[in-house]
Amino acid sequence: MKVLVVDDERDVQVLFEQRFRKEIRNDEISFAFAFSGEEALEYLSEHGHEAVLILSDINMPGISGLELLRRIKQQFMAPPPVVMMITAYGDDENYQSAMRLGADDFLTKPLDFSILKEKLKEI
Amino acid sequence: MNLNLKSLLNQLNDLEGVDPKAKAEILDLGKKLQKDVEILEFKLDRTEKVKQTTAILLEETIEELQQKSRAVEETNKKLLHSLEELKNTQNQLIQSEKMAALGELTAGIAHEIQNPLNFVNNFSEINQELVSELLELLDQQEWEEVKIVVKDIAENEDKIKHHGKRAENIVKSMLQHSRKSTGVAEVFDLNQLIDEYFRLAYHGMRAKDKSFQVKMLMHLDGSLTPIKAVKQDIGRVVLNLITNAFHAIAERGQFNKDHYEPQVEVRTKDQGDQVKVEVTDNGSGMSDQIIDKIFQPFYTTKPAGQGTGLGLSISHDIIKAHGGTIEVKSQDGLGTTFTFIIPKNQK
Structure with missing residues (x-):
């Protein structure tokens, strides 16, 4: 399973690679990383359906996570990939907008990786 | 009649063998002299009176002046006090x-501290896991694996330190910002x-504002080496210009949502x-009338209370205190550029 992680914090890459090192080693999961909404759109247009799940931060400079979500759900392929939104502000407003734009799930920072792993198993 | 003159004339009168005509002339002169004396005495008397009046007037004037000077002193004290209050x-x-x-x-600070703290927590949790894994590997004497895990632990340790420092720097700059400026120039990376x-x-x-979006x-x-200036003060200027720019684009965004x-x-x-710093936004811009007043104290285009x-x-x-210049260029409805230039080596 390929997961695209979108976050403007670069160390998120090391974090995911370490948190999922067993799963990566066992070829259960692989990751791609984009450090902005723009990079994520570029990746998606180049790699199409490769990523089955997109995990995106909301709060990024430039294209925000919510705007990215809107474009993914509108422009990209049918069926659209599963998109989970992550935000540091676990507030109702962001939650409502994410759900309205078609987010499949909503997670708050700090990420609980055991919960995330459980969720990934269900996909 | 003046007594001395009278006795003089009497003696003259009694003198024998003086030409009576000359005597009469002298006596006549004596009378004239007497008149002159009377006039002089009158004048003297009058002068005396004037002198007295003048002395009284002078005294009064001096008193008045003293009162006035006390009042001026009082006013001065009050003014100094007002100045102090001001x-x-x-x-x-x-x-x-x-x-x-x-x-x-x-809110930005909270967010900027939360992010590194999340990393600190996450990486130290991973390291805990890695350490128990390491113990198992040591038991199994899997030396190659041990090396890899130890390297990971060391790398994660660096990350923990890096993000800890990052959070610390934010707290530091926040405290520095709220403290009273020392006015002392220090060397820092602008x-x-x-x-x-x-x-x-x-x-x-x-x-x-959740919908706030900006391309930053x-x-x-890169060739700019650390400069010497009052860091806290320059920080305030930078922050002020950037928040103004954000407000300007938010304002423009309200009116034209599409294609902006x-x-x-x-x-x-x-x-x-010198070093030049430029902050440019494509926000709402300003008219020339606003630009004229923009640096005046208490002038604001924001709604009351904001x-x-x-x-x-x-x-x-x-x-100005840094010996620099700040200027603004703006096009109403299209955007604004603030530019400041300061010497790189403040005394």
């Missing part, structure tokens, strides 16, 4: 403007300061003895 109020205003700017940042405040201001705006462009001159790509660009340029009207006036004072 200075205090001014300091309080400067402080409250600072706190207002800080309040604007609170590019780093700008980068930090750009992010804080962005997250501050974002926390207040940073063109920081809000953008704020910060540029630094090493100019030898701006102190002191931000740019304080920025202006800070740049």
Whole structure:
């Protein structure tokens, strides 16, 4: 399973690679990383359906996570990939907008990786 | 008649053998003399009276002057007191403007501290896991694997330290910002300061307005070595210009939502003895009338209660105190550029 992680914090890459090192080693999961909404759109247009799940931060400079979500759900392929939104502000407003734009799930920072792993198993 | 004159005339009268004609003439002169004496005495008397009146007047005038000088002294004291109060109020205003700017940042600061703390927590949790894994590997004597895990632990340790420092720096700069300026120049990296405040201001705006979007462009001159200036004060100017730019694009964004790509660009340029900093936005811009007043204290275009009207006036004072210049160019409805230039080596 390929997961695209979108976050403007670069160390998120090391974090995911370490948190999922067993799963990566066992070829259960692989990751791609984009450090902005723009990079994520570029990746998606180049790699199409490769990523089955997109995990995106909301709060990024430039294209925000919510705007990215809107474009993914509108422009990209049918069926659209599963998109989970992550935000540091676990507030109702962001939650409502994410759900309205078609987010499949909503997670708050700090990420609980055991919960995330459980969720990934269900996909 | 004057007694001396009278006795003189009597003696003359009694003299024998004097020509009676000459005697009569002298006596006549004596009478004239007497008249002159009377006139002189009258004049003397009058002068005496004038003198007395003058003395009284003089005394009165002196008293009046003394009273006046006491009053002036009193007024002076009051003025000094007012001046002192005015200075205090001014300091309080400067402080409250600072706190207002800080309040604007609170949410951004919280966000900017939360992120590194998440990393610190996450990486130390991973290291705990790795350490137990390491113990197992040691038991199994899997030396190659041990090496890999130890290397990972060391790398994660670096990450923990890095993000811990990052959080610490944010707390430090926040405290520094709220403290009273020491006015002492220190050596610091201007590019780093700008980068930090750009992010804080962005997250501050974002926390207040979820729909806030901006393309942030940073063109920081890599050849710029650390400069010497009053760091806290320059930080205030940078923060003020960036938050103003954000407000300008948010304002323009309200009126034309479609086809508008809000953008704020910060540029630094090493100019030898000086450094130039430029903050450009494609926000709502300003008319010439507004530009004329923009650096005046208490002038604000924001709704009542939302701006102190002191931000740019304080920025202006800070740049002036550094021996620099600050100017603004704007096109109504299209955007604004603020440029300041300061010497790189403040005394």
